[in-house]
Amino acid sequence: MNYIYxxxxxxxxFFPLVLSFDKKVHFFSKWKFVFPAIxxxxxxxxxxxxxxxxxxxxxxxxxxxxxxxxxxxPLEEILxxxxxxxxxxxxxxxxxxxxxxxxxxKYSLALSNLFLGLCVAILFFGYNRWYTLxxxxxxxxxxxxxxxxxxxxxxxxxxxxxxxxxxxxxxxVNGFLTAxxxxxxxxxxxxxxxxxxxxxxDHFYLMGLLLMNIYLYEVFKSRAVKKHA
Numbered sequence: 001m002n003y004i005y006x007x008x009x010x011x012x013x014f015f016p017l018v019l020s021f022d023k024k025v026h027f028f029s030k031w032k033f034v035f036p037a038i039x040x041x042x043x044x045x046x047x048x049x050x051x052x053x054x055x056x057x058x059x060x061x062x063x064x065x066x067x068x069x070x071x072x073x074p075l076e077e078i079l080x081x082x083x084x085x086x087x088x089x090x091x092x093x094x095x096x097x098x099x100x101x102x103x104x105x106k107y108s109l110a111l112s113n114l115f116l117g118l119c120v121a122i123l124f125f126g127y128n129r130w131y132t133l134x135x136x137x138x139x140x141x142x143x144x145x146x147x148x149x150x151x152x153x154x155x156x157x158x159x160x161x162x163x164x165x166x167x168x169x170x171x172x173v174n175g176f177l178t179a180x181x182x183x184x185x186x187x188x189x190x191x192x193x194x195x196x197x198x199x200x201x202d203h204f205y206l207m208g209l210l211l212m213n214i215y216l217y218e219v220f221k222s223r224a225v226k227k228h229a
Contacts (some may be wrong), residue, residue: 004064005182011154013083013172016090025097027090030217033224034089037216042081045209048134049073057130057189064182084206085213087169092162094216096145099161108157115207116140122191131190136199139166139208146215155218163210170206 020027027034050072052058060074068075076170104111119140126132147156177183178197185199 002066004180005060005074005177006066006079008173008176008182009076009079009083012087012169019094020090022094025090025094027093030093030221033217033220034086037089038082038085038218041085041209041212044212045081046071046073048077048138049077052130052134055130055189056186058132058186059184061180061182062179063183081209084173085209088166088210089213089217091165092158092217095161095165096158100150102157102161104160105157108154108160109147111160112143112156116143116147119143119204122203126191129189129191130153131199131201135205135208139204139211142208142215143212146211150215153218153222155214159211159214160213163207164168166206166210167203170203171196171198174202178202219229 016027019025020031053060053072060077065074065076070078119136122132122136123140126136146159175196175198178185178194178199181197190199190201195203
């Protein structure tokens with residue numbers, strides 16, 4: 001039973017890793033952009049995770065982890081910031097390769113404004129809860145920057161499509177993590193609303209995590225193209 005979280009991590013990355021050699025996507029050829037993006041984003045989220053663990057915003061059920069800890073976190077939790085971003089960037093690239101036409105392009109700005117407004121509204125009512133405050137504050141900053149400050153390339157319409165598709169494995173994986181539970185949340189530090197067993201904030205935690213990873217991934221790709229040119 002103590003291998004549950006580790007097995008979930010393996011399951012998350014298994015098919016994206018195997019399918020990385022697909023002839024149309026050639027995802028393995030983009031690893032030089034993928035892993036730096038994952039590393040930089042992972043550092044930010046690991047600091048966040050360590051802080052939240054110390055503040056008892058969440059904790060980890062010892063029955064479902066192998067007991068190896070680094071920086072005060074279970075090894076499996078650290079692996080989470082590798083396996084989940086890898087799988088999500090893989091989804092992003094597959095969608096771009098197989099479905100280049102994207103109808104979300106004309107709605108992306110409206111969606112961004114909607115999410116920015118949602119962040120402000122939730123921060124207004126939930127600023128006194130750590131998970132709510134940091135989660136929606138972080139998402140607001142990253143989303144506003146990518147949508148309004150970054151003018152080098154447009155990616156939000158591609159991001160939203162990948163995010164929507166990523167919600168499918170998210171509900172499966174996070175459903176397991178919160179139902180067993182492997183990760184236990186302190187409801188005093190979130191708004192207390194759940195979709196099934198998944199805290200409402202988790203949906204936007206995924207959005208912030210995925211957006212930072214994809215943005216940095218695109219930055220590294222763009223720099224490589226310019227350097228080559």
